[in-house]
Amino acid sequence: MENYQVPERSGISRFFHWLGNDLKDIGGTFVRGDWRTKLSYIIMGFGQLLRGQYVRGLALLALQTLCNYFIFGFGWTYLKNILTLGTVATQKVNRVTVFGDNSFLILLYGLLTVIVILALLYLWRLNLRQNKEAEGILAEGRRLPTNRSDLHSLLDKNFDKTLLALPVLGIFVFTVLPIIFMICIAFTNYDANHQPPANLFTWVGLQNFKELFGIGGTGFGGTFFYVLGWTLTWAFFATFLTYFLGMAVAILINKKGIKLKKLWRTILVMTIAVPQFVSLLYVGKMFATDGLVNGYLLKWGWIQSAIPFWDNATYARILIIVINLWIGIPYTMLIVTGLLMNIPAELYESARIDGAKPFQTFWYITLPYMLFVTGPFLLTQFIGNLNNFNVIFLLNRGRPQSMSLSNNAGATDLLVTWLYKMTINDSNYRIAAVIGIMVFVVTAVISLIVYNAIPSVRDEEGFQ
Amino acid sequence: MARRRKIANAVCYVVLILLSIIWLFPFVALVLQSFRGENSGMVSYLVPKQWSMANYRFLFGSGSKFLKWYGNTLIIALVVAVCQTMVVICVSYALSRMRFQGRKLLMNIWLVLGMFPGFLTMICLYYLLKQMGLTEAGAVPGLILISVASSGMGYYVCKGYFDTIPRALDEAAILDGATRAQILTKMIIPMSKPIIIYTALVAFMGPWCDYIFASYVAFGHEDSYNVAVAMTRWVWTNDYQGYFTRFCAGGILVAIPVTILFMCLQKYYVSGVTGGAVKG
Numbered sequence: 143m144e145n146y147q148v149p150e151r152s153g154i155s156r157f158f159h160w161l162g163n164d165l166k167d168i169g170g171t172f173v174r175g176d177w178r179t180k181l182s183y184i185i186m187g188f189g190q191l192l193r194g195q196y197v198r199g200l201a202l203l204a205l206q207t208l209c210n211y212f213i214f215g216f217g218w219t220y221l222k223n224i225l226t227l228g229t230v231a232t233q234k235v236n237r238v239t240v241f242g243d244n245s246f247l248i249l250l251y252g253l254l255t256v257i258v259i260l261a262l263l264y265l266w267r268l269n270l271r272q273n274k275e276a277e278g279i280l281a282e283g284r285r286l287p288t289n290r291s292d293l294h295s296l297l298d299k300n301f302d303k304t305l306l307a308l309p310v311l312g313i314f315v316f317t318v319l320p321i322i323f324m325i326c327i328a329f330t331n332y333d334a335n336h337q338p339p340a341n342l343f344t345w346v347g348l349q350n351f352k353e354l355f356g357i358g359g360t361g362f363g364g365t366f367f368y369v370l371g372w373t374l375t376w377a378f379f380a381t382f383l384t385y386f387l388g389m390a391v392a393i394l395i396n397k398k399g400i401k402l403k404k405l406w407r408t409i410l411v412m413t414i415a416v417p418q419f420v421s422l423l424y425v426g427k428m429f430a431t432d433g434l435v436n437g438y439l440l441k442w443g444w445i446q447s448a449i450p451f452w453d454n455a456t457y458a459r460i461l462i463i464v465i466n467l468w469i470g471i472p473y474t475m476l477i478v479t480g481l482l483m484n485i486p487a488e489l490y491e492s493a494r495i496d497g498a499k500p501f502q503t504f505w506y507i508t509l510p511y512m513l514f515v516t517g518p519f520l521l522t523q524f525i526g527n528l529n530n531f532n533v534i535f536l537l538n539r540g541r542p543q544s545m546s547l548s549n550n551a552g553a554t555d556l557l558v559t560w561l562y563k564m565t566i567n568d569s570n571y572r573i574a575a576v577i578g579i580m581v582f583v584v585t586a587v588i589s590l591i592v593y594n595a596i597p598s599v600r601d602e603e604g605f606q
Numbered sequence: 607m608a609r610r611r612k613i614a615n616a617v618c619y620v621v622l623i624l625l626s627i628i629w630l631f632p633f634v635a636l637v638l639q640s641f642r643g644e645n646s647g648m649v650s651y652l653v654p655k656q657w658s659m660a661n662y663r664f665l666f667g668s669g670s671k672f673l674k675w676y677g678n679t680l681i682i683a684l685v686v687a688v689c690q691t692m693v694v695i696c697v698s699y700a701l702s703r704m705r706f707q708g709r710k711l712l713m714n715i716w717l718v719l720g721m722f723p724g725f726l727t728m729i730c731l732y733y734l735l736k737q738m739g740l741t742e743a744g745a746v747p748g749l750i751l752i753s754v755a756s757s758g759m760g761y762y763v764c765k766g767y768f769d770t771i772p773r774a775l776d777e778a779a780i781l782d783g784a785t786r787a788q789i790l791t792k793m794i795i796p797m798s799k800p801i802i803i804y805t806a807l808v809a810f811m812g813p814w815c816d817y818i819f820a821s822y823v824a825f826g827h828e829d830s831y832n833v834a835v836a837m838t839r840w841v842w843t844n845d846y847q848g849y850f851t852r853f854c855a856g857g858i859l860v861a862i863p864v865t866i867l868f869m870c871l872q873k874y875y876v877s878g879v880t881g882g883a884v885k886g
């Protein structure tokens with residue numbers, strides 16, 4: 143970093159630079175290549191097959207056939223409609239339903255086809271590169287890698303490809319494609335009134351985002367910021383309260399002279415072990431108006447009428463944060479217990495000799511060390527809490543609802559539980575997609591800020 | 607000095623006992639209510655007036671599909687635990703030990719993908735599964751497929767552990783003529799027992815709480831519910847008054863094996879979360 147560097151080119155200009163070089167290379171390979179290479183431009187793997195590299199050749203040829211079959215035999219019928227998402231509506235002709243275009247499938251399979259085309263392009267480029275390489279090797283009079291060594295390298299030098307092929311494919315189909323699809327949905331009018339196969343939906347540009355920021359004026363924007371505010375408040379308290387109280391409990395159990403350390407820890411860890419849908423549903427019911435807590439408070443005469451824990455916005459919010467401590471403290475306790483052992487004992491020893499009070503040693507030694515080491519943990523906890531569906535949903539499903547909030551949002555709804563309700567109850571997919579994108583934006587912004595502020599998050603190789 | 611320490615310790619014990627009571631109370635209450643015979647709804651007292659096994663008998667009787675749901679969940683949990691662990695090991699080894707083109711890019715893309723909320727894609731996944739015939743009646747394999755397919759992205763903890771195994775060992779093995787595949791199966795996996803158990807344990811425990819997606823995929827088809835979906839319905843529908851103690855009994859039956867398993871493997875779990883927290 144000390145020396146001066148040539149100012150880096152921006153991403154876009156770098157991309158075009160790379161693209162230019164690549165096109166030059168593709169042209170050059172064609173001009174200089176022999177007839178085998180030239181034919182490989184149309185039939186992938188041709189050159190490899192003729193040069194005796196059957197494994198590579200057959201693999202490429204098979205993939206090309208498969209991709210072409212998919213694109214022309216299946217994908218094209220969807221892809222050609224992607225700009226309109228279908229024009230022929232489903233109708234009833236003489237009491238028989240005649241199905242028209244299905245916007246959902248057009249968008250889904252259209253996107254899939256685009257991805258397959260890109261994959262084919264990549265394979266095609268790979269095929270050319272291999273041809274060029276093989277020609278080079280033969281020109282130098284060396285031998286080409288044999289089929290046997292090609293296969294063997296999949297267990298050795300190219301083992302990463304063997305290992306990652308299936309996981310990457312799985313993530314592609316079940317994570318990447320759906321996410322791209324849902325991002326597209328945010329720019330359409332796909333909702334309860336436009337549900338395929340009965341109805342079409344279509345592109346509406348930025349309409350949904352305009353609604354979000356209040357320009358459309360349906361009250362949706364105000365609710366969004368209300369829910370966002372509670373989401374951030376919740377994540378803040380849920381993260382830091384459990385963090386500091388968990389640390390306190392860990393230090394308490396770790397204290398010299400406390401016996402049965404393992405027993406105390408095991409008792410606390412019960413809340414991690416028992417599946418949350420059992421424990422949280424039960425605790426949620428304990429605080430119901432006809433639940434155990436109200437029952438005993440009434441019986442002892444401490445209150446005159448049942449406290450509506452879940453029907454009052456403020457009570458519900460406080461209670462959720464408190465119950466979350468019950469779930470969250472054990473996690474922090476486990477982690478902090480492991481780390482407490484790592485703090486050099488000499489630090490404490492010298493502090494004691496200097497006459498530091500226990501609180502001072504905590505404030506000046508334990509806390510800074512913990513904050514430094516657990517920076518990444520705090521970040522993942524915070525983001526996990528932003529999306530903490532289980533605690534909110536199993537305890538009270540985001541209630542209490544209020545007339546002043548749109549789209550059935552409740553006072554304890556997080557963005558994700560609201561998104562869930564919109565998908566399940568209201569079929570309001572376009573707004574759900576917008577919310578999902580906003581959750582992503584919030585998460586990304588917070589991560590970026592923390593990433594730049596805490597060194598221990600950044601340092602991947604540093605821990606190796 | 608000694609006197610002060612004694613007092614301090616006594617205060618600590620009081621706090622710990624109070625904490626233990628708070629932590630255990632809901633579980634004790636759950637057990638007590640599951641044996642209640644006189645009223646199967648919600649009541650405002652703790653100890654049953656009439657002890658009974660009726661709730662458990664109901665679950666195992668012909669009037670309830672509890673065993674079917676339990677079996678579904680168990681199958682999902684076992685298969686997911688095995689497959690997910692294998693996927694995570696493969697991905698972690700490739701990312702920790704191999705240096706290939708696009709490695710950083712891949713990790714960054716996965717990091718960004720992880721920032722999207724999971725339920726965003728629910729409707730799309732549902733339609734994908736539906737095209738394959740893996741919803742409703744086929745919900746069990748469908749749920750397995752969904753959990754396993756995306757599990758590669760949860761490689762952080764395992765990769766972090768692999769990173770701590772010195773690379774000099776790999777280099778020595780390569781000099782001895784071992785292939786990368788042999789290094790993984792003969793060396794890394796035997797050395798990583800704690801983290802493999804941790805990965806499998808977490809993967810096994812996940813499906814027991816899977817309410818959200820399972821309820822969507824299996825919608826309306828009782829035979830493919832898992833315990834979470836089926837029993838949550840007992841608590842939330844309007845006639846839960848009749849099913850509350852049955853929910854308690856079912857909850858106990860779900861919680862016991864999972865809790866015992868967790869307690870036995872607690873040591874590995876602790877090493878996993880601690881490592882994961884520090885390495886991020």
